[in-house]
Amino acid sequence: MDRIAITGGAQLHGTIPVSGAKNSAIKLMAASLLTDEPLRLTNMPRLADTRFLGKLLTRLGVNVAESDGPDGQQTILHAPEITSGFAPYDLVRQMRASFNVLGPLVARSGQAKVSLPxxxxxxxxxxxxxxxxxxxxxxxxxxxxxxxxAQAPRGLKGAEITFPIVSVGATEHAMLAAVLADGVTVIHNAACEPELADLQDCLNAMGAKVEGAGTPTITITGVARLKGATHAVIPDRIEMGTYAVAAAMAGGEVRLTNARPGLIDALLDKLKEAGAGVEPTADGVIIRRNGHRLDSVDIETAPFPGFATDLQAQFMALMTTAKGESRIRETIFENRFMHAPELMRLGADISVSGGEARVRGVERLEGAEVMATDLRASVSLVIAGLVARGETTVSRIYHLDRGFERLEEKLGACGAQVRRIKGDGEPEL
Structure with a gap:
């Protein structure tokens, strides 16, 4: 099993290009099931999660071809026919989002059998x-x-859908199914994350009639068929926020390109409040911190445009060496402070009670062996390792490979002392 080793103390100086959004790419890949024509996705990340979904789509009848196109990394997906409506447990279990093939399969072929994720x-x-x-x-x-x-032998019918709570995955799933339904579908209390608008743009390029994505009400007028299209995946706001926090943690100056800073305003506002320099540019943002210690600030996770839960672990790492005490409230997912004990192994002073963590900043972290517990927790440990004295070794980084493309290369290009230690093999997720 691979590990990542970080020798702390180096400031970051340079440019980091932000990859395409994982959370958007995997739903766009599922959209290929809705048409018998090729769907070309550009600005595609190369990640464990996209590979896992590619394997599942191939089983269902999709030809998946990755290449370097005229506008960067691309994936062309073509499903001239659905050869199987069966998504088995051994594939679906590897990634929760693969459950979203259910709706497109039923919409196009009238039936599907998909494992619970x-x-x-x-x-x-x-x-x-x-x-x-x-x-x-x-x-x-x-x-x-x-x-x-799931069966709908006579096709799906437009309907009013009201979600009792906001759910990104369920909103995306409803959109993917409703585009081929007969009639009009209105989704109420829809999630407003930017990945929803990205999915809408792709589906509309394929001939769908979707409007309102990014607001609490989405209206979909079903069409008889969809066509092929080319669509560029939105930049990854979580990767962008992660490297912004890394720059603030290590100090120096990092320019993030191919980025949309408006997607992480809640984080950037907190970085400025803590004392980091934030300068938007034509194609991204510059993050600066030169020597001074940051101030502690409080955060509370919330649905978009609030502070993203997927950036909470990274921000907790940043607060471990800030002046004073910060309070971090997690309101989206339960049990999402599993990274706190691992940060404490590096010398962080953190106490957790229910959905709130208190982080009392320390002067210095010390390198140690730590273990990643999930995708975002793994990169929070890398961020902490950037300033810890000595060497920090992060194990179980197969979590990290699910959502961060070429992390060692991107940080290393800015001066970080980070390297991958190859193991004997990696477990399936």
Whole structure:
């Protein structure tokens, strides 16, 4: 199993290009099931998650071809016919978002059998909202032995869908299914994250009629078929925010390019409040910190445009060496402070009570062996390692490879002393 080793103390100076958004790319890949013509996605990240979904789509009948195109990394997906409507557990369990193939399969071919993700039951991070949306669209849903059987032999029908709570995944899933439904679908209490607008833009380029994505109400007028298209994946706001925090942590000056700083205003405002320099540019943002110690600030995670839960672990790492005490409230996911004990192994002073963590800044962190517990936690440990005295070694980085492309290369190009230690092999997720 690979590990990453970081020798702390080096400031960061240079340019980091931001990759395409993982959370958007995987839903756009699923959209290829909706048409028999090729879908060309540009600005595509090369990640473990996109590879996993590519394997699943190939099983369903999609030809997946990665290459370097005239405008960078691209993936061309072509499903002239759906050869299988069966998504087995051994593939779906590797990535929760792969469950979103269910709606497109039913919309195009009238039936599907898809494993519940990760063997999950209808409970924590439930898929019940996904299934309720499909049932509202006329699909007959049966759950049996860990699988969802969905049928709509006469096609899906437009409907009013009102989510009791905001869910990004369920909103995206409803959109993917409703574009081929007969009639008009209105989604109420929809998630407003920018990845929803990116999915809307791609679907509309394919001939769909979707409006309102990015607002709480999305209206979809179903069409008989979709065509092929070319679409550029939106820049990854979580990767952008992660490197912004890394620059503020290590000090120096880093220019983030191919980025949209407006997507992380909540984070950038907190970085400025803490004392970091933030300068928007024509194609991104510059983050500066020259020597002085940052001030502690409080954050509370919230749906977009609030402070992203996927940046909470990174910001906690930043606060470990800030002056004073910061309070971090997590309101999106339960049990998302698993990185706190690992940061404490580096000398951080953190106490957790329920959905709130208190971080009392220390003068210095000390390098140690730590373990990644999830995707965002893994990179928070790398960020902390940038300033820890001595060497920090992060294990179980297969989590990190799911969502960060060429991390060692990007940080190393700015002067970070970071290297990958190859292991004997990596487990499946």
């Amino acid at each position: 990760g063997g999950c039951t209808i409970g924590a991070r439930p898929v019940d909202l996904h299934l309720q949306a499909l049932e509202a669209l006329g699909a007959k849903i049966d759950l049996h032995e860990g699988y969802v059987y």
